[in-house]
Amino acid sequence: MxxxxxxxxxxxxxxxxxxxxxxxxxxxxxxRWRVASLPGTQQVANHTFTEQIIVGEYRTCVTLRRETPATNDSDVVQVRREENCYNTFPVNLFWSSRLRDVSTGEKAYFIGVCWINRDRVARVLGIPEDVPMQSLWKRQCFxxxxxxxxxxxxxxxxxxxxxxxxxxxxxxxxxxxxxxxxxxxxxxxxxxxxxxxxxxxxxxxxxxxxxxxxxxxxxxxxxxxxxxxxxxxxxxxSRSEMARYSGPPIDREVVTTQTADRLTPTQARAGQAAEGFARLESQA
Structure with missing residues:
Protein backbone atom coordinates (compact mmCIF):
# COMPACT_ATOMS: atom_id res chain seq x y z
CA MET A 1 0.00 0.00 0.00
CA ARG A 32 22.15 15.63 36.83
CA TRP A 33 21.01 19.03 35.57
CA ARG A 34 23.99 20.91 36.98
CA VAL A 35 27.27 19.22 37.94
CA ALA A 36 30.13 20.68 39.97
CA SER A 37 33.30 18.60 39.67
CA LEU A 38 35.69 19.47 42.49
CA PRO A 39 39.43 18.71 42.55
CA GLY A 40 38.95 16.31 45.47
CA THR A 41 41.38 18.11 47.75
CA GLN A 42 38.78 19.98 49.83
CA GLN A 43 38.49 18.20 53.15
CA VAL A 44 35.04 18.52 54.72
CA ALA A 45 35.60 16.07 57.59
CA ASN A 46 38.28 13.85 59.03
CA HIS A 47 39.78 11.95 56.05
CA THR A 48 36.72 12.89 53.96
CA PHE A 49 36.88 14.86 50.70
CA THR A 50 34.18 16.13 48.34
CA GLU A 51 34.60 15.18 44.69
CA GLN A 52 31.33 16.03 42.94
CA ILE A 53 28.00 17.78 43.49
CA ILE A 54 24.98 17.21 41.25
CA VAL A 55 21.76 19.24 41.33
CA GLY A 56 18.40 18.32 39.82
CA GLU A 57 14.75 19.23 39.99
CA TYR A 58 14.13 16.99 43.01
CA ARG A 59 17.45 15.96 44.52
CA THR A 60 20.95 17.13 45.32
CA CYS A 61 23.68 14.49 45.64
CA VAL A 62 27.25 14.80 46.91
CA THR A 63 29.98 12.27 46.07
CA LEU A 64 32.41 11.85 48.97
CA ARG A 65 35.78 10.13 49.09
CA ARG A 66 36.70 8.61 52.44
CA GLU A 67 40.27 7.55 53.02
CA THR A 68 41.41 5.08 55.65
CA PRO A 69 44.92 6.01 56.81
CA ALA A 70 47.74 3.53 56.45
CA THR A 71 48.63 1.40 59.48
CA ASN A 72 51.84 -0.15 60.70
CA ASP A 73 50.97 -3.39 58.95
CA SER A 74 50.20 -1.78 55.57
CA ASP A 75 51.24 1.38 53.78
CA VAL A 76 48.22 1.28 51.46
CA VAL A 77 45.56 3.95 51.93
CA GLN A 78 42.10 2.48 51.46
CA VAL A 79 39.71 4.69 49.50
CA ARG A 80 35.94 4.35 49.62
CA ARG A 81 33.43 6.51 47.75
CA GLU A 82 29.86 7.10 48.79
CA GLU A 83 27.00 9.28 47.61
CA ASN A 84 24.95 11.36 50.01
CA CYS A 85 21.61 12.40 48.45
CA TYR A 86 19.03 14.84 49.75
CA ASN A 87 15.44 15.24 48.49
CA THR A 88 15.40 19.01 48.12
CA PHE A 89 11.82 19.21 46.82
CA PRO A 90 9.80 16.22 48.06
CA VAL A 91 6.35 15.63 46.62
CA ASN A 92 4.94 15.68 50.15
CA LEU A 93 6.07 18.38 52.55
CA PHE A 94 6.40 15.81 55.33
CA TRP A 95 8.41 13.39 53.18
CA SER A 96 11.81 13.85 54.78
CA SER A 97 15.30 12.65 53.89
CA ARG A 98 17.49 10.73 56.30
CA LEU A 99 21.02 12.09 56.05
CA ARG A 100 24.23 11.11 57.78
CA ASP A 101 26.41 13.93 59.00
CA VAL A 102 29.80 13.64 57.32
CA SER A 103 31.53 15.00 60.42
CA THR A 104 29.86 13.14 63.28
CA GLY A 105 28.27 10.18 61.50
CA GLU A 106 24.94 10.85 63.21
CA LYS A 107 21.76 10.47 61.18
CA ALA A 108 18.97 13.02 61.11
CA TYR A 109 15.82 13.74 59.11
CA PHE A 110 15.45 16.85 56.96
CA ILE A 111 12.41 18.23 55.12
CA GLY A 112 12.42 20.27 51.91
CA VAL A 113 15.16 22.80 51.32
CA CYS A 114 12.76 25.76 51.24
CA TRP A 115 11.63 25.21 54.86
CA ILE A 116 14.92 24.46 56.59
CA ASN A 117 18.30 25.98 57.42
CA ARG A 118 20.17 25.56 54.13
CA ASP A 119 23.59 26.19 55.69
CA ARG A 120 23.14 23.29 58.06
CA VAL A 121 22.03 20.94 55.27
CA ALA A 122 25.09 21.89 53.22
CA ARG A 123 27.38 21.07 56.15
CA VAL A 124 25.68 17.73 56.78
CA LEU A 125 25.95 16.75 53.10
CA GLY A 126 29.62 17.68 52.99
CA ILE A 127 29.42 20.63 50.62
CA PRO A 128 32.45 22.95 50.94
CA GLU A 129 31.83 26.48 52.13
CA ASP A 130 33.19 28.08 48.95
CA VAL A 131 30.57 26.32 46.79
CA PRO A 132 27.51 28.61 46.39
CA MET A 133 25.04 25.79 47.00
CA GLN A 134 22.79 27.71 49.36
CA SER A 135 22.33 30.50 46.83
CA LEU A 136 21.42 28.01 44.11
CA TRP A 137 18.85 26.36 46.37
CA LYS A 138 17.43 29.78 47.21
CA ARG A 139 16.87 30.52 43.54
CA GLN A 140 15.07 27.23 43.10
CA CYS A 141 12.78 28.14 46.00
CA PHE A 142 11.67 31.38 44.30
CA SER A 238 -1.97 24.74 0.58
CA ARG A 239 0.21 26.11 -2.23
CA SER A 240 -0.26 22.96 -4.30
CA GLU A 241 -4.05 23.23 -3.97
CA MET A 242 -3.97 26.84 -5.15
CA ALA A 243 -1.76 25.96 -8.12
CA ARG A 244 -4.01 23.03 -9.05
CA TYR A 245 -7.10 25.29 -9.53
CA SER A 246 -7.35 26.45 -13.19
CA GLY A 247 -10.99 27.50 -13.49
CA PRO A 248 -12.33 30.86 -14.75
CA PRO A 249 -12.06 33.87 -12.51
CA ILE A 250 -15.12 34.58 -10.48
CA ASP A 251 -16.53 38.05 -11.36
CA ARG A 252 -19.81 39.90 -11.35
CA GLU A 253 -20.78 38.91 -14.87
CA VAL A 254 -20.60 35.21 -14.12
CA VAL A 255 -22.57 35.64 -10.93
CA THR A 256 -25.22 37.72 -12.71
CA THR A 257 -25.57 35.13 -15.46
CA GLN A 258 -25.88 32.32 -12.97
CA THR A 259 -28.46 34.36 -11.06
CA ALA A 260 -30.45 35.07 -14.21
CA ASP A 261 -30.66 31.37 -14.99
CA ARG A 262 -32.54 30.84 -11.78
CA LEU A 263 -35.26 33.51 -12.55
CA THR A 264 -38.86 32.52 -13.31
CA PRO A 265 -40.24 33.26 -16.83
CA THR A 266 -42.34 36.17 -15.52
CA GLN A 267 -39.33 37.72 -13.80
CA ALA A 268 -37.24 37.22 -16.93
CA ARG A 269 -39.81 38.97 -19.18
CA ALA A 270 -40.10 41.87 -16.74
CA GLY A 271 -36.35 42.23 -16.73
CA GLN A 272 -36.17 42.21 -20.54
CA ALA A 273 -38.90 44.85 -20.73
CA ALA A 274 -37.02 47.05 -18.29
CA GLU A 275 -33.81 46.66 -20.31
CA GLY A 276 -35.67 47.58 -23.54
CA PHE A 277 -37.24 50.66 -21.93
CA ALA A 278 -33.84 51.77 -20.67
CA ARG A 279 -32.37 51.28 -24.16
CA LEU A 280 -35.09 53.49 -25.75
CA GLU A 281 -34.48 56.23 -23.22
CA SER A 282 -30.78 56.19 -23.96
CA GLN A 283 -31.43 56.49 -27.72
CA ALA A 284 -33.79 59.43 -27.18
Missing part, protein backbone atom coordinates in the same frame (compact mmCIF):
# COMPACT_ATOMS: atom_id res chain seq x y z
CA UNK A 2 1.42 3.36 -1.05
CA UNK A 3 1.14 6.19 1.47
CA UNK A 4 1.12 9.84 0.42
CA UNK A 5 4.18 11.87 1.29
CA UNK A 6 2.24 14.00 3.77
CA UNK A 7 1.11 10.90 5.64
CA UNK A 8 4.66 9.58 5.89
CA UNK A 9 5.90 12.89 7.30
CA UNK A 10 3.04 12.95 9.81
CA UNK A 11 3.92 9.46 11.03
CA UNK A 12 7.59 10.38 11.40
CA UNK A 13 6.66 13.47 13.41
CA UNK A 14 4.29 11.39 15.55
CA UNK A 15 7.02 8.89 16.44
CA UNK A 16 9.42 11.76 17.21
CA UNK A 17 6.88 13.38 19.55
CA UNK A 18 6.29 10.12 21.42
CA UNK A 19 10.04 9.59 21.84
CA UNK A 20 10.43 13.16 23.04
CA UNK A 21 7.86 12.51 25.77
CA UNK A 22 9.99 9.62 27.05
CA UNK A 23 13.19 11.66 26.98
CA UNK A 24 11.44 14.61 28.62
CA UNK A 25 10.20 12.55 31.56
CA UNK A 26 13.61 10.89 31.91
CA UNK A 27 15.33 14.28 32.08
CA UNK A 28 12.75 15.55 34.56
CA UNK A 29 13.26 12.78 37.10
CA UNK A 30 17.06 12.57 36.95
CA UNK A 31 19.29 14.71 39.16
CA UNK A 143 9.18 29.48 42.11
CA UNK A 144 11.38 28.86 39.08
CA UNK A 145 11.61 25.19 40.01
CA UNK A 146 7.81 24.85 39.99
CA UNK A 147 7.66 26.59 36.62
CA UNK A 148 10.34 24.30 35.21
CA UNK A 149 8.70 21.09 36.42
CA UNK A 150 5.21 22.20 35.41
CA UNK A 151 6.12 23.17 31.87
CA UNK A 152 8.09 19.96 31.35
CA UNK A 153 5.18 17.81 32.50
CA UNK A 154 2.65 19.66 30.33
CA UNK A 155 4.97 19.57 27.30
CA UNK A 156 5.46 15.81 27.66
CA UNK A 157 1.71 15.24 27.96
CA UNK A 158 1.02 17.39 24.89
CA UNK A 159 3.69 15.51 22.94
CA UNK A 160 1.91 12.24 23.72
CA UNK A 161 -1.44 13.69 22.66
CA UNK A 162 -0.01 15.15 19.46
CA UNK A 163 1.74 11.91 18.52
CA UNK A 164 -1.39 9.84 19.14
CA UNK A 165 -3.60 12.19 17.10
CA UNK A 166 -1.18 12.18 14.16
CA UNK A 167 -1.13 8.38 14.14
CA UNK A 168 -4.83 7.58 14.52
CA UNK A 169 -6.73 10.66 13.31
CA UNK A 170 -6.55 10.39 9.52
CA UNK A 171 -8.37 12.79 7.19
CA UNK A 172 -9.24 12.85 3.51
CA UNK A 173 -6.29 15.00 2.47
CA UNK A 174 -3.77 13.02 4.53
CA UNK A 175 -2.23 16.14 6.02
CA UNK A 176 -2.13 17.52 9.58
CA UNK A 177 -4.83 19.88 10.73
CA UNK A 178 -3.95 23.40 11.80
CA UNK A 179 -4.74 22.40 15.36
CA UNK A 180 -1.85 19.92 15.30
CA UNK A 181 0.51 22.71 14.25
CA UNK A 182 -0.72 24.76 17.20
CA UNK A 183 -0.16 21.84 19.60
CA UNK A 184 3.37 21.25 18.28
CA UNK A 185 4.22 24.95 18.56
CA UNK A 186 2.88 25.18 22.11
CA UNK A 187 4.83 22.04 23.07
CA UNK A 188 8.05 23.56 21.74
CA UNK A 189 7.39 26.81 23.62
CA UNK A 190 6.72 25.00 26.91
CA UNK A 191 9.81 22.78 26.66
CA UNK A 192 11.92 25.90 26.13
CA UNK A 193 10.98 27.29 29.57
CA UNK A 194 13.15 24.90 31.67
CA UNK A 195 16.13 25.59 29.39
CA UNK A 196 15.76 29.33 29.96
CA UNK A 197 15.49 28.74 33.72
CA UNK A 198 18.50 26.42 34.04
CA UNK A 199 20.71 28.38 31.66
CA UNK A 200 19.70 31.85 32.83
CA UNK A 201 18.46 31.64 36.43
CA UNK A 202 19.58 28.44 38.16
CA UNK A 203 23.29 28.75 37.50
CA UNK A 204 26.31 29.46 39.65
CA UNK A 205 30.08 29.55 39.05
CA UNK A 206 31.56 26.07 39.11
CA UNK A 207 28.36 24.28 38.09
CA UNK A 208 28.52 22.95 34.54
CA UNK A 209 25.77 21.67 32.26
CA UNK A 210 24.84 18.11 33.18
CA UNK A 211 23.52 15.21 31.07
CA UNK A 212 19.92 15.82 32.16
CA UNK A 213 20.04 19.43 30.96
CA UNK A 214 21.51 18.30 27.63
CA UNK A 215 18.72 15.75 27.28
CA UNK A 216 16.15 18.47 27.94
CA UNK A 217 17.75 20.55 25.19
CA UNK A 218 17.57 17.56 22.83
CA UNK A 219 13.88 17.15 23.68
CA UNK A 220 13.21 20.80 22.86
CA UNK A 221 15.02 20.33 19.53
CA UNK A 222 12.64 17.49 18.65
CA UNK A 223 9.63 19.64 19.50
CA UNK A 224 10.91 22.54 17.42
CA UNK A 225 11.70 20.30 14.43
CA UNK A 226 8.23 18.73 14.65
CA UNK A 227 6.56 22.14 14.66
CA UNK A 228 8.58 23.32 11.65
CA UNK A 229 7.92 20.09 9.73
CA UNK A 230 4.15 20.28 10.26
CA UNK A 231 4.07 23.98 9.37
CA UNK A 232 6.06 23.43 6.17
CA UNK A 233 3.91 20.45 5.22
CA UNK A 234 0.70 22.43 5.66
CA UNK A 235 2.11 25.39 3.70
CA UNK A 236 3.26 23.25 0.78
CA UNK A 237 -0.06 21.45 0.61
Missing amino acids: RFPFARVVSLVVAVALLLSAVSGFFALFTA GVRSASVGTQAVAAAMAVIGGAVLIFDRNDKERPYRGMILIAGLTAALSLVPLVIWFGVVKKPGFDVGPSLRLAGFTWGIHLASFLALTLLHFCH
Whole structure:
Protein backbone atom coordinates (compact mmCIF):
# COMPACT_ATOMS: atom_id res chain seq x y z
CA MET A 1 0.00 0.00 0.00
CA ARG A 2 1.42 3.36 -1.05
CA PHE A 3 1.14 6.19 1.47
CA PRO A 4 1.12 9.84 0.42
CA PHE A 5 4.18 11.87 1.29
CA ALA A 6 2.24 14.00 3.77
CA ARG A 7 1.11 10.90 5.64
CA VAL A 8 4.66 9.58 5.89
CA VAL A 9 5.90 12.89 7.30
CA SER A 10 3.04 12.95 9.81
CA LEU A 11 3.92 9.46 11.03
CA VAL A 12 7.59 10.38 11.40
CA VAL A 13 6.66 13.47 13.41
CA ALA A 14 4.29 11.39 15.55
CA VAL A 15 7.02 8.89 16.44
CA ALA A 16 9.42 11.76 17.21
CA LEU A 17 6.88 13.38 19.55
CA LEU A 18 6.29 10.12 21.42
CA LEU A 19 10.04 9.59 21.84
CA SER A 20 10.43 13.16 23.04
CA ALA A 21 7.86 12.51 25.77
CA VAL A 22 9.99 9.62 27.05
CA SER A 23 13.19 11.66 26.98
CA GLY A 24 11.44 14.61 28.62
CA PHE A 25 10.20 12.55 31.56
CA PHE A 26 13.61 10.89 31.91
CA ALA A 27 15.33 14.28 32.08
CA LEU A 28 12.75 15.55 34.56
CA PHE A 29 13.26 12.78 37.10
CA THR A 30 17.06 12.57 36.95
CA ALA A 31 19.29 14.71 39.16
CA ARG A 32 22.15 15.63 36.83
CA TRP A 33 21.01 19.03 35.57
CA ARG A 34 23.99 20.91 36.98
CA VAL A 35 27.27 19.22 37.94
CA ALA A 36 30.13 20.68 39.97
CA SER A 37 33.30 18.60 39.67
CA LEU A 38 35.69 19.47 42.49
CA PRO A 39 39.43 18.71 42.55
CA GLY A 40 38.95 16.31 45.47
CA THR A 41 41.38 18.11 47.75
CA GLN A 42 38.78 19.98 49.83
CA GLN A 43 38.49 18.20 53.15
CA VAL A 44 35.04 18.52 54.72
CA ALA A 45 35.60 16.07 57.59
CA ASN A 46 38.28 13.85 59.03
CA HIS A 47 39.78 11.95 56.05
CA THR A 48 36.72 12.89 53.96
CA PHE A 49 36.88 14.86 50.70
CA THR A 50 34.18 16.13 48.34
CA GLU A 51 34.60 15.18 44.69
CA GLN A 52 31.33 16.03 42.94
CA ILE A 53 28.00 17.78 43.49
CA ILE A 54 24.98 17.21 41.25
CA VAL A 55 21.76 19.24 41.33
CA GLY A 56 18.40 18.32 39.82
CA GLU A 57 14.75 19.23 39.99
CA TYR A 58 14.13 16.99 43.01
CA ARG A 59 17.45 15.96 44.52
CA THR A 60 20.95 17.13 45.32
CA CYS A 61 23.68 14.49 45.64
CA VAL A 62 27.25 14.80 46.91
CA THR A 63 29.98 12.27 46.07
CA LEU A 64 32.41 11.85 48.97
CA ARG A 65 35.78 10.13 49.09
CA ARG A 66 36.70 8.61 52.44
CA GLU A 67 40.27 7.55 53.02
CA THR A 68 41.41 5.08 55.65
CA PRO A 69 44.92 6.01 56.81
CA ALA A 70 47.74 3.53 56.45
CA THR A 71 48.63 1.40 59.48
CA ASN A 72 51.84 -0.15 60.70
CA ASP A 73 50.97 -3.39 58.95
CA SER A 74 50.20 -1.78 55.57
CA ASP A 75 51.24 1.38 53.78
CA VAL A 76 48.22 1.28 51.46
CA VAL A 77 45.56 3.95 51.93
CA GLN A 78 42.10 2.48 51.46
CA VAL A 79 39.71 4.69 49.50
CA ARG A 80 35.94 4.35 49.62
CA ARG A 81 33.43 6.51 47.75
CA GLU A 82 29.86 7.10 48.79
CA GLU A 83 27.00 9.28 47.61
CA ASN A 84 24.95 11.36 50.01
CA CYS A 85 21.61 12.40 48.45
CA TYR A 86 19.03 14.84 49.75
CA ASN A 87 15.44 15.24 48.49
CA THR A 88 15.40 19.01 48.12
CA PHE A 89 11.82 19.21 46.82
CA PRO A 90 9.80 16.22 48.06
CA VAL A 91 6.35 15.63 46.62
CA ASN A 92 4.94 15.68 50.15
CA LEU A 93 6.07 18.38 52.55
CA PHE A 94 6.40 15.81 55.33
CA TRP A 95 8.41 13.39 53.18
CA SER A 96 11.81 13.85 54.78
CA SER A 97 15.30 12.65 53.89
CA ARG A 98 17.49 10.73 56.30
CA LEU A 99 21.02 12.09 56.05
CA ARG A 100 24.23 11.11 57.78
CA ASP A 101 26.41 13.93 59.00
CA VAL A 102 29.80 13.64 57.32
CA SER A 103 31.53 15.00 60.42
CA THR A 104 29.86 13.14 63.28
CA GLY A 105 28.27 10.18 61.50
CA GLU A 106 24.94 10.85 63.21
CA LYS A 107 21.76 10.47 61.18
CA ALA A 108 18.97 13.02 61.11
CA TYR A 109 15.82 13.74 59.11
CA PHE A 110 15.45 16.85 56.96
CA ILE A 111 12.41 18.23 55.12
CA GLY A 112 12.42 20.27 51.91
CA VAL A 113 15.16 22.80 51.32
CA CYS A 114 12.76 25.76 51.24
CA TRP A 115 11.63 25.21 54.86
CA ILE A 116 14.92 24.46 56.59
CA ASN A 117 18.30 25.98 57.42
CA ARG A 118 20.17 25.56 54.13
CA ASP A 119 23.59 26.19 55.69
CA ARG A 120 23.14 23.29 58.06
CA VAL A 121 22.03 20.94 55.27
CA ALA A 122 25.09 21.89 53.22
CA ARG A 123 27.38 21.07 56.15
CA VAL A 124 25.68 17.73 56.78
CA LEU A 125 25.95 16.75 53.10
CA GLY A 126 29.62 17.68 52.99
CA ILE A 127 29.42 20.63 50.62
CA PRO A 128 32.45 22.95 50.94
CA GLU A 129 31.83 26.48 52.13
CA ASP A 130 33.19 28.08 48.95
CA VAL A 131 30.57 26.32 46.79
CA PRO A 132 27.51 28.61 46.39
CA MET A 133 25.04 25.79 47.00
CA GLN A 134 22.79 27.71 49.36
CA SER A 135 22.33 30.50 46.83
CA LEU A 136 21.42 28.01 44.11
CA TRP A 137 18.85 26.36 46.37
CA LYS A 138 17.43 29.78 47.21
CA ARG A 139 16.87 30.52 43.54
CA GLN A 140 15.07 27.23 43.10
CA CYS A 141 12.78 28.14 46.00
CA PHE A 142 11.67 31.38 44.30
CA GLY A 143 9.18 29.48 42.11
CA VAL A 144 11.38 28.86 39.08
CA ARG A 145 11.61 25.19 40.01
CA SER A 146 7.81 24.85 39.99
CA ALA A 147 7.66 26.59 36.62
CA SER A 148 10.34 24.30 35.21
CA VAL A 149 8.70 21.09 36.42
CA GLY A 150 5.21 22.20 35.41
CA THR A 151 6.12 23.17 31.87
CA GLN A 152 8.09 19.96 31.35
CA ALA A 153 5.18 17.81 32.50
CA VAL A 154 2.65 19.66 30.33
CA ALA A 155 4.97 19.57 27.30
CA ALA A 156 5.46 15.81 27.66
CA ALA A 157 1.71 15.24 27.96
CA MET A 158 1.02 17.39 24.89
CA ALA A 159 3.69 15.51 22.94
CA VAL A 160 1.91 12.24 23.72
CA ILE A 161 -1.44 13.69 22.66
CA GLY A 162 -0.01 15.15 19.46
CA GLY A 163 1.74 11.91 18.52
CA ALA A 164 -1.39 9.84 19.14
CA VAL A 165 -3.60 12.19 17.10
CA LEU A 166 -1.18 12.18 14.16
CA ILE A 167 -1.13 8.38 14.14
CA PHE A 168 -4.83 7.58 14.52
CA ASP A 169 -6.73 10.66 13.31
CA ARG A 170 -6.55 10.39 9.52
CA ASN A 171 -8.37 12.79 7.19
CA ASP A 172 -9.24 12.85 3.51
CA LYS A 173 -6.29 15.00 2.47
CA GLU A 174 -3.77 13.02 4.53
CA ARG A 175 -2.23 16.14 6.02
CA PRO A 176 -2.13 17.52 9.58
CA TYR A 177 -4.83 19.88 10.73
CA ARG A 178 -3.95 23.40 11.80
CA GLY A 179 -4.74 22.40 15.36
CA MET A 180 -1.85 19.92 15.30
CA ILE A 181 0.51 22.71 14.25
CA LEU A 182 -0.72 24.76 17.20
CA ILE A 183 -0.16 21.84 19.60
CA ALA A 184 3.37 21.25 18.28
CA GLY A 185 4.22 24.95 18.56
CA LEU A 186 2.88 25.18 22.11
CA THR A 187 4.83 22.04 23.07
CA ALA A 188 8.05 23.56 21.74
CA ALA A 189 7.39 26.81 23.62
CA LEU A 190 6.72 25.00 26.91
CA SER A 191 9.81 22.78 26.66
CA LEU A 192 11.92 25.90 26.13
CA VAL A 193 10.98 27.29 29.57
CA PRO A 194 13.15 24.90 31.67
CA LEU A 195 16.13 25.59 29.39
CA VAL A 196 15.76 29.33 29.96
CA ILE A 197 15.49 28.74 33.72
CA TRP A 198 18.50 26.42 34.04
CA PHE A 199 20.71 28.38 31.66
CA GLY A 200 19.70 31.85 32.83
CA VAL A 201 18.46 31.64 36.43
CA VAL A 202 19.58 28.44 38.16
CA LYS A 203 23.29 28.75 37.50
CA LYS A 204 26.31 29.46 39.65
CA PRO A 205 30.08 29.55 39.05
CA GLY A 206 31.56 26.07 39.11
CA PHE A 207 28.36 24.28 38.09
CA ASP A 208 28.52 22.95 34.54
CA VAL A 209 25.77 21.67 32.26
CA GLY A 210 24.84 18.11 33.18
CA PRO A 211 23.52 15.21 31.07
CA SER A 212 19.92 15.82 32.16
CA LEU A 213 20.04 19.43 30.96
CA ARG A 214 21.51 18.30 27.63
CA LEU A 215 18.72 15.75 27.28
CA ALA A 216 16.15 18.47 27.94
CA GLY A 217 17.75 20.55 25.19
CA PHE A 218 17.57 17.56 22.83
CA THR A 219 13.88 17.15 23.68
CA TRP A 220 13.21 20.80 22.86
CA GLY A 221 15.02 20.33 19.53
CA ILE A 222 12.64 17.49 18.65
CA HIS A 223 9.63 19.64 19.50
CA LEU A 224 10.91 22.54 17.42
CA ALA A 225 11.70 20.30 14.43
CA SER A 226 8.23 18.73 14.65
CA PHE A 227 6.56 22.14 14.66
CA LEU A 228 8.58 23.32 11.65
CA ALA A 229 7.92 20.09 9.73
CA LEU A 230 4.15 20.28 10.26
CA THR A 231 4.07 23.98 9.37
CA LEU A 232 6.06 23.43 6.17
CA LEU A 233 3.91 20.45 5.22
CA HIS A 234 0.70 22.43 5.66
CA PHE A 235 2.11 25.39 3.70
CA CYS A 236 3.26 23.25 0.78
CA HIS A 237 -0.06 21.45 0.61
CA SER A 238 -1.97 24.74 0.58
CA ARG A 239 0.21 26.11 -2.23
CA SER A 240 -0.26 22.96 -4.30
CA GLU A 241 -4.05 23.23 -3.97
CA MET A 242 -3.97 26.84 -5.15
CA ALA A 243 -1.76 25.96 -8.12
CA ARG A 244 -4.01 23.03 -9.05
CA TYR A 245 -7.10 25.29 -9.53
CA SER A 246 -7.35 26.45 -13.19
CA GLY A 247 -10.99 27.50 -13.49
CA PRO A 248 -12.33 30.86 -14.75
CA PRO A 249 -12.06 33.87 -12.51
CA ILE A 250 -15.12 34.58 -10.48
CA ASP A 251 -16.53 38.05 -11.36
CA ARG A 252 -19.81 39.90 -11.35
CA GLU A 253 -20.78 38.91 -14.87
CA VAL A 254 -20.60 35.21 -14.12
CA VAL A 255 -22.57 35.64 -10.93
CA THR A 256 -25.22 37.72 -12.71
CA THR A 257 -25.57 35.13 -15.46
CA GLN A 258 -25.88 32.32 -12.97
CA THR A 259 -28.46 34.36 -11.06
CA ALA A 260 -30.45 35.07 -14.21
CA ASP A 261 -30.66 31.37 -14.99
CA ARG A 262 -32.54 30.84 -11.78
CA LEU A 263 -35.26 33.51 -12.55
CA THR A 264 -38.86 32.52 -13.31
CA PRO A 265 -40.24 33.26 -16.83
CA THR A 266 -42.34 36.17 -15.52
CA GLN A 267 -39.33 37.72 -13.80
CA ALA A 268 -37.24 37.22 -16.93
CA ARG A 269 -39.81 38.97 -19.18
CA ALA A 270 -40.10 41.87 -16.74
CA GLY A 271 -36.35 42.23 -16.73
CA GLN A 272 -36.17 42.21 -20.54
CA ALA A 273 -38.90 44.85 -20.73
CA ALA A 274 -37.02 47.05 -18.29
CA GLU A 275 -33.81 46.66 -20.31
CA GLY A 276 -35.67 47.58 -23.54
CA PHE A 277 -37.24 50.66 -21.93
CA ALA A 278 -33.84 51.77 -20.67
CA ARG A 279 -32.37 51.28 -24.16
CA LEU A 280 -35.09 53.49 -25.75
CA GLU A 281 -34.48 56.23 -23.22
CA SER A 282 -30.78 56.19 -23.96
CA GLN A 283 -31.43 56.49 -27.72
CA ALA A 284 -33.79 59.43 -27.18
